[in-house]
Amino acid sequence: MLLSCCMLYLLWCGTVLAAAADEKEKKPDPVDVTITAPASLKKLLEKHMTLPAKPFRDEIDQAAYARKIRQESIELLATEGYFTPEIEFDEKKGNGKAKAKAYELRITPGPRTRVAAVTIEFQGALAADEPAYRARAEQLRAEWPLTPGKVFRSARWEDAKSALLSSIANRDFATARIVESQAKVDPDTAQATLSITIDSGPAFRYGELQITGLERYKPDVVQNSVPFRPGDPYRREQLLAFQAALQNSQLFNAAAVTVKPDPMQHEAVPVIVTLTEAQSKHIGAGLGYSSNNGARGEVNYRDYNFLGRAWNLSSLLRLEQKRQTFSTRVDTLPDANHFQYSSGVRVERTDIKNLQTFNQRVDFSRIRTTANSILQVGVNWQREQREPSGAPKTTNETLALDLWYRYHDIDDPVNVRRGFVSEVRLGGGSSYVLSDQDFIRSYLRHQHWLPIGRRDTLYFRAEAGYTLASSRQGIPQEYLFRAGGIQSIRGYDFLSLGVREGDAIVGGRVLATGTAEYVHWLTNDWGAAVFTDVGDAADSLKQFDLAIGYGIGARWRSPAGPFALDLARRHDTGTLRLHFSIAVAF
Structure with missing residues (x-):
């Protein structure tokens, strides 16, 4: 009798565990949510909206999700310039006898906000009453992309600010910064008033080079690649070109060219050149085939510091079916x-x-x-x-x-x-x-x-x-x-x-x-x-x-x-x- 009871108990436990395992493996069907909105916004919402992971337990759970999805929709619509949307979320009408409930998110975006006015102010040297600076300030204002009448979008606003700052900082004003920026949106009139103030700081000019990382090479190998002279006005593209020339010279594994953004040294800002030298001697070999000359094998040797003068010695032995070549060459920097x-x-x-x-x-x-x-x-x-x-x-x-x-x-x-x-x-x-x-x-x-x-x-x-x-x-x-x-x-x-x-x-x-x-x-x-x-x-x-x-x-x-x-x-x-x-x- 005791044995029979134990067997029945084990059988019942196995049944319960199996049912629990089946229940665990079976994932709930996703909640059916239909978005009703203009086509352009519907794609945006479908891409970023968080759907319910499982059916709502009760009305409280549904209300919590409705508040969450409303807030997400408001934030997404704001990025596209819609600040007064009407948002409704409830059970889909006409669901009838369907077992699983379906829901509908209905969005009326309202008027799209447009730029009403833009104010761009400058501080620092760029604000000085000099013809060159006045002309540049007017050019910067004329190039501002978010002009009155344009649709206001958060991403465009951020991009426009970044582009304005870069345009100032890349030429003359290495320490330019945004002092204040504000976008005031009036939901009633669907208009945005923009204002930005940039402090250009002083105008920078190049000083002397400060080179670190040279061991086997003399400073001449760096100085001969400089595209500017001490006293020239600061240009970021020149620093990038200088850096690229050093990186492409085969003498260095890494090269970084910057200036120390110290306003106190703006009249002769040091140009900092940080280098990591590459190995000066290289041996290589290769195999190949071309439809012109057939199979190919080659061995090459390079010395980028030939005779200790940073000259480039290159030697090549190439054997092809139709051509055999040996060459050696010395190039100065x-x-x-x-x-x-x-x-x-x-x-x-x-x-x-x-x-x-x-x-x-x-x-x-x-x-x-x-x-x-x-x-x-x-x-x-x-x-x-x-x-x-x-x-x-x-x-x-x-x-x-x-x-x-x-x-x-x-x-x-x-x-x-x-x-x-x-x-x-x-x-x-x-x-x-x-x-x-x-x-x-x-x-x-x-x-x-x-x-x-x-x-x-x-x-x-x-x-x-x-x-x-x-x-x-x-x-x-x-x-x-x-x-x-x-x-x-x-x-x-x-x-x-x-x-x-x-x-x-x-x-x-x-x-x-x-x-x-x-x-x-x-x-x-x-x-x-x-x-x-x-x-x-x-x-x-x-x-x-x-x-x-x-x-x-x-x-x-x-x-x-x-x-x-x-x-x-x-x-x-x-x-x-x-x-x-x-x-x-x-």
Whole structure:
């Protein structure tokens, strides 16, 4: 008997526990709340409103939630300029015989508040009775976005204040601050009266640099990058440009440029430069493949403090299927006028389209680099042995003067969508000065990106070159022209367009190519392209024969740069060829 009772008790306990577990796992259905409001506000409320987690226990619970949702709605509507809304929350009418109750939140927003008047006052040096400051104060007032008649929104009010303060603090007045700001809203008239007072503080001018963090480098490496002089008026964009130049110099892992905002030192505020030096020596290695030159392996070495003078020594050994290169170069740091000097040696062997070359080159250049341009003037001597298949082997020597200039104005150096890059090169040699042939080589190239719609891009490229000489003989390949391949005419093999000499393709004296390409971005990172390339390289204008290639491609904004995979068709033969490249070639 006792055993039976115990069994019944255990069975009853198990039933109760199972029922409790089922009840715990079963979540209550969410409460059905319908929002009745203008469409624009309905989306805002649905996004931010807190729905009831479970059905109301009683009328008191429902009333508490109604008070909560009313307060949330008032706050949300106020951010959009509605300060006198009518809000009701109760059981939905016509719910009828439904088991679960449904509710309705009805909102009548009322009139939207607009700006009635704006008062902007200045204190400090900006309030001085001087023509320059008066003109600037009037300009700041004219640029204020929340003018009378505009809809008043809390976010716009905060953004406008921040923008006004930044505009003042970024130029001259490093310690500018908001003394008082007030937005008085009259619910009866749905109007807002705005007032803001900013104390500009004194006008700041640059003092001397205070540099910390230098160990192996002299202060000159920092001072040569300074875009201002002591006594110049303070400009925040100059500090940011100075900081970016130091960070991009490869000498430092980190760089921070600030001023000490001390009003007592405003006439010569110290510029504080805090640096963390990077390791000066680097060794790298890599493997790769390109549709132009095939498989690639390389080893490179850099010393950013060569001879203890902060010069950049770079050496490279690159082995490709069609080209093998060894080079070493020494570059000085830019001086205060943005000039630097560069000298290098290169030995290169190529085997492309049945033309074998062995080139030795020594060069020296003076380079001036600015934010948007590079100007390079140099001299180089080179000796080239060329062996076309089925034609005589020759050796060319030249001492050439070179001028190269590039200007760019683009929105993003990696993923370009708007802007252009233009370059021009002019060079030549004389038989009277260590050259086998008299020649003058000219070359022009322009690339242009146009944004289409929200994300798409239309790209144009054009290049033209001409070498003025009595013959191509005696001129190194660098001063002649071949075409075909990536960044030239797709559908044709790399450097397959030129002058036939024996069984080989060698450089000619005339070049003209162009590209039109449209990229449709399917997502932020993936896109599809259609393109057409045209042009040719020849020994004279009479021999110029237009080659055409066109096709489709895929684009990917990879972490290493833009990746392009193209399938191109050669128009005259219908041959299909696959090309791929990574990074924009300027």
